[in-house]
Amino acid sequence: MTQSVKKPKVAVWKFASCDGCQLSLLDCEDELLAVTEQIEIANFPEASRAVIKGPYDLSLVEGSITTPHDAERIQMVRSVSKFVITIGACATAGGIQALRNFKDVNEFISVVYASPDYISTLDKSTPISEHIKVDFELRGCPIDKMQLVEVISAFLKGRKPNTPAHSTCIDCKRRGTVCVMVSQGKMCMGPVTHSGCGALCPSYNRGCYGCFGPKETANTSSLSSWHKKQGSDNDEILRAFRGFNAYSEPFRKESELHEKENTND
Amino acid sequence: MTEKKIIDREGLNQLIKVLLDMGFQVAGPTLRDEAIVYENIQSIKDLPEGWTDEQDGGIYRLKKRSDKALFGYVVGPHSWKKFLHPPERRLWKATLNESDFEIIPEESDPRKFAFLGVRSCELHAIAIQDKVFLEGNHKDPSYQLRRENAFFIAVHCGQAGGTCFCVSMNTGPRAESGFDLALTEVIHDNDHYFVVETGSDRGMDVIKKIPNRKAEAREVEHADSKIAEATAQMGRVLDTTNIKELLYQNLEHPQWDDIANRCLSCANCTMVCPTCFCSTVEDVTDITGDHAERWQKWDSCFTMDFSHLHGGEVRTSTKSRYRQWMTHKLASWQDQFGSSGCVGCGRCITWCPVAIDFTEEVPKICGSENSNTAVTKENEAPHENS
Ligand code: SF4
Ligand code: SF4
Ligand code: SF4
Ligand code: SF4
Numbered sequence: 001m002t003q004s005v006k007k008p009k010v011a012v013w014k015f016a017s018c019d020g021c022q023l024s025l026l027d028c029e030d031e032l033l034a035v036t037e038q039i040e041i042a043n044f045p046e047a048s049r050a051v052i053k054g055p056y057d058l059s060l061v062e063g064s065i066t067t068p069h070d071a072e073r074i075q076m077v078r079s080v081s082k083f084v085i086t087i088g089a090c091a092t093a094g095g096i097q098a099l100r101n102f103k104d105v106n107e108f109i110s111v112v113y114a115s116p117d118y119i120s121t122l123d124k125s126t127p128i129s130e131h132i133k134v135d136f137e138l139r140g141c142p143i144d145k146m147q148l149v150e151v152i153s154a155f156l157k158g159r160k161p162n163t164p165a166h167s168t169c170i171d172c173k174r175r176g177t178v179c180v181m182v183s184q185g186k187m188c189m190g191p192v193t194h195s196g197c198g199a200l201c202p203s204y205n206r207g208c209y210g211c212f213g214p215k216e217t218a219n220t221s222s223l224s225s226w227h228k229k230q231g232s233d234n235d236e237i238l239r240a241f242r243g244f245n246a247y248s249e250p251f252r253k254e255s256e257l258h259e260k261e262n263t264n265d
Numbered sequence: 266m267t268e269k270k271i272i273d274r275e276g277l278n279q280l281i282k283v284l285l286d287m288g289f290q291v292a293g294p295t296l297r298d299e300a301i302v303y304e305n306i307q308s309i310k311d312l313p314e315g316w317t318d319e320q321d322g323g324i325y326r327l328k329k330r331s332d333k334a335l336f337g338y339v340v341g342p343h344s345w346k347k348f349l350h351p352p353e354r355r356l357w358k359a360t361l362n363e364s365d366f367e368i369i370p371e372e373s374d375p376r377k378f379a380f381l382g383v384r385s386c387e388l389h390a391i392a393i394q395d396k397v398f399l400e401g402n403h404k405d406p407s408y409q410l411r412r413e414n415a416f417f418i419a420v421h422c423g424q425a426g427g428t429c430f431c432v433s434m435n436t437g438p439r440a441e442s443g444f445d446l447a448l449t450e451v452i453h454d455n456d457h458y459f460v461v462e463t464g465s466d467r468g469m470d471v472i473k474k475i476p477n478r479k480a481e482a483r484e485v486e487h488a489d490s491k492i493a494e495a496t497a498q499m500g501r502v503l504d505t506t507n508i509k510e511l512l513y514q515n516l517e518h519p520q521w522d523d524i525a526n527r528c529l530s531c532a533n534c535t536m537v538c539p540t541c542f543c544s545t546v547e548d549v550t551d552i553t554g555d556h557a558e559r560w561q562k563w564d565s566c567f568t569m570d571f572s573h574l575h576g577g578e579v580r581t582s583t584k585s586r587y588r589q590w591m592t593h594k595l596a597s598w599q600d601q602f603g604s605s606g607c608v609g610c611g612r613c614i615t616w617c618p619v620a621i622d623f624t625e626e627v628p629k630i631c632g633s634e635n636s637n638t639a640v641t642k643e644n645e646a647p648h649e650n651s
Contacts, residue, residue, distance in 0.1 A: 034552045153552045162547045166568040173536035174352035178300040183325045191531035219529045226619045
């Protein structure tokens with residue numbers, strides 16, 4: 001296709017995160033060439049130090065907001081971006097670092113750091129959408145690289161990306177995996193987890209860990225009651241919901257219930 | 266029906282070989298990941314010799330048998346739907362030329378399947394899907410090709426599973442039609458043999474190619490008594506008297522809310538159901554935008570997108586989605602296709618992660634104190650209103 005029109009300018013931003021999701025973009029070896037032909041990567045610290053000035057057509061945001069400085073910086077990102085897509089569990093749900101949201105962060109700081117006074121941090125690790133308007137959220141810990149390519153392709157063509165919000169079970173069944181929950185009694189988060197990885201873990205004979213966060217209309221309490229009936233204790237269920245997406249509302253509420261039950265025991 | 270024949274284990278092996286030599290891809294039961302699934306097989310060595318399955322709501326466990334039965338299990342997580350109506354299928358590709366958009370149709374599937382070990386309920390399920398895909402105004406040519414090429418070797422059930430209710434649905438355990446060959450496995454004293462019935466000329470031609478002999482009356486009796494045992498063993502029962510009218514009359518029954526509290530809307534039931542046929546299409550482009558593909562994928566009435574119309578989803582509550590599933594299977598299927606949409610295979614009960622069970626829920630909706638059980642005349646089809 002002869003494309004004389006200007007390539008869209010894309011920036012990649014990092015907040016509190018492990019960089020895994022940005023690396024997914026770098027990991028698209030075959031697709032990356034095509035990506036760079038279609039878009040101008042204007043700001044991508046993980047790939048290049050070159051920075052092209054904004055405004056940007058598309059910003060991909062990785063990571064959660066954990067410091068007062070980041071809370072300001074994300075406002076700047078929004079103001080220089082036409083379209084903001086958050087990528088990964090940190091950006092969409094607060095990430096694993098949101099486990100601190102369930103505890104007193106100052107206690108951690110005093111244990112971990114020699115000079116706690118230098119640490120400026122917020123009480124909670126929060127998703128980007130709590131701070132700015134987000135145009136699209138791509139789930140996963142880490143995100144699935146083919147889904148990232150799909151989202152960028154869809155953005156370039158102005159169409160809706162194919163990232164269904166249904167259960168992981170649908171993918172599991174489509175690939176013909178035998179359900180590990182039914183055939184082996186393993187704990188599996190698949191029935192409440194958003195599709196995205198293609199049901200990877202069950203295909204390796206493990207239950208789903210819920211990396212893609214809650215699916216649409218997730219019935220977490222029914223899944224918990226079933227696992228409890230099958231012999232899982234409160235702690236196991238609590239831990240199952242306290243993963244990378246612990247601070248997403250349905251998982252948070254479910255885990256809090258089991259925490260209460262634990263303290264009542 | 267022609268006279269019954271006897272083949273032994275080696276004869277069965279020969280049968281697989283003959284079919285392979287005829288160019289069939291032979292699919293049959295095999296052990297994988299703690300279950301008996303349907304995959305391609307090469308010989309009787311691939312069959313789940315000496316294994317059986319124990320099933321209950323939400324639970325499936327493999328167990329060792331005391332004999333060397335090859336078909337001593339019931340039905341597993343897979344159905345033949347995965348071959349005839351595959352879970353994911355590309356419909357076409359397209360490329361952008363200088364100025365034009367060129368559609369490249371998908372080449373037709375060259376595979377010919379021979380299915381070994383098809384149960385009676387499964388033959389009924391295939392006949393039901395035939396109505397969906399081959400009758401009416403919108404034939405699916407790809408299904409048609411696979412279906413017409415397929416060779417069916419039924420196996421009559423010699424035992425029933427914990428979630429089976431084919432007797433209630435009039436779909437088994439004896440396969441009556443729709444097969445090329447039908448086997449009954451008999452293990453008696455030290456004998457292990459198969460009583461073979463032929464159901465088509467093709468079946469007759471194939472059986473001629475393998476060593477066989479005429480069945481004796483005594484052997485046919487053994488076979489029949491096995492099937493009678495299965496009939497007596499049904500793990501579940503479903504009373505289907507006036508089921509359509511009763512379901513339509515009880516669309517607001519409180520039991521639907523009770524189910525909705527438990528249902529995960531995970532769609533496992535629709536995925537494993539051998540008659541569920543719904544699919545969605547996804548259009549994908551690559552990053553250049555010069556290539557596009559259209560894919561068909563199994564879908565389910567348990568997803569939000571399924572009922573997405575202009576302006577939003579129609580069935581937002583799990584209650585309305587579960588009700589769609591059950592009333593489609595047991596009631597509106599009759600209006601749509603002239604038969605029940607359920608063959609009583611029990612898969613939706615076994616493979617529901619939280620054991621929601623038609624045979625428990627239907628009596629609560631249709632026959633409890635809160636039910637409207639006054640069956641009048643023809644009822645109207647249901648309206649979706651929640
Ligand atoms: S293994 Fe997990 S994801 Fe797969 S069908 Fe079972 S519950 Fe769902
Ligand atoms: S509704 Fe359930 S029991 Fe009936 S055919 Fe489908 S999976 Fe089998
Ligand atoms: S029950 Fe649902 S998924 Fe199955 S055929 Fe009916 S509408 Fe489709
Ligand atoms: S009935 Fe069971 S299998 Fe079906 S959607 Fe509900 S929880 Fe999932």
